[in-house]
Amino acid sequence: MFELNNKTAIITGGGSGIGRAIALLFARSGASVHVLELSEEAGAGVVNEIRAAGGQATAHVCDVTRQADVRARFAAIGAIDILINNAGIAHVGKADNTAEEDFDRVINVNVKGAYNCLHEAIPLLRANGGGVILNMASVAAWVAVPERFAYSTAKGAVMAMTLSVAKDYLQDRIRCNSISPGRVHTPFVDGFLAKNYPGQEAEMFERLSKTQPIGRMARPEEVAALALYLCSDEAAFITGSDYPIDGGFITLNA
Structure with a gap:
């Protein structure tokens, strides 16, 4: 169960944290993994780790905020089965003390970056007969987290994008879901x-x-395990859903 044999997956921000854990697990599960990273060193590190274990992986230096950059990387990869929109940044601040440049930076990476990858991935998935998109949202899209104004705004947008994409591409056999982690070490x-x-x-x-x-x-590996299930054939009946993985943060904090 939960195998990804003969699947090709793109993982943005795959060089560290949750993205790295997903890249390692997907490769162990049979996928050919393409890691998109702003940091050449981080991307190469996880790819070398995957290859040393006998897996298939390639690193691509990519700035997800630049559509031309994303387009070039996706065109070079070609046919894909899975997109993991994981690249993201955080910010601490309220609405009145968040600087415009910080707000723009969070929106550019977390929202525009996801959009750029969706824009380029969907035609490839459609041409391949369908596939899976998994977006990384957050508990901050569900409940109020103190001093996370820009971050909460961005992750709320990611969750809404998930629903829109899931609805618009049903006939193309493209499933789209999101994961909302709580705090992850x-x-x-x-x-x-x-x-x-x-x-x-x-x-x-x-x-x-x-x-x-x-x-x-949470451990990054726990989030990766949920991602593996949602991208596997066993989850073929799941689309348009968000999955909190939060140790009870949303529902048990009262």
Whole structure:
């Protein structure tokens, strides 16, 4: 079950965190993985890891905010079966203290980046007889998270895009779903704590972990496992849905 043999998958932001975990798992499950990364070093790192384990993977340096860049990378890859729109950035701030350049940056990466990849992937999926799109949303699209104005705005848009694409391409046999993670322990979290809470990293990590009712952050591999199911043939009856993976954050925090 949950095999991706003979499938070709594009994973944006696949060089670290959740994207890296998805790339590794998809390759182990038989997919030919294409990692799109702004960082050449990060993309090459995960691809080398996949190849060392006997998997198939290729790295592509790509800025998802630039449609011409995305178009060139997708054209070079050709036929695909799966798109994972994972590339994204976070921002801390309220509406009145979020600078215009920070707001634009979050929207450009998280929303326009997803749109650019959808714009180029859908014709390829249609030509291939259908396929699967999986967008990375967030619990911030479901509930109010303090001081995440720009990020919540962007992830709410990603969830709405998911529904629109799922509806518009039913007849093309293209399924589109999203995942809404809660807090996930990635290198970004460690870097954020080191930058903003020097000397208090362990204490703040514990405090953030406890905001998940289950008592800890998710592991990237757990999110990847859900992504594998949603992109597998076993999930062929699922489209237009969002799947929180949040340790009870949305429903059990009252």
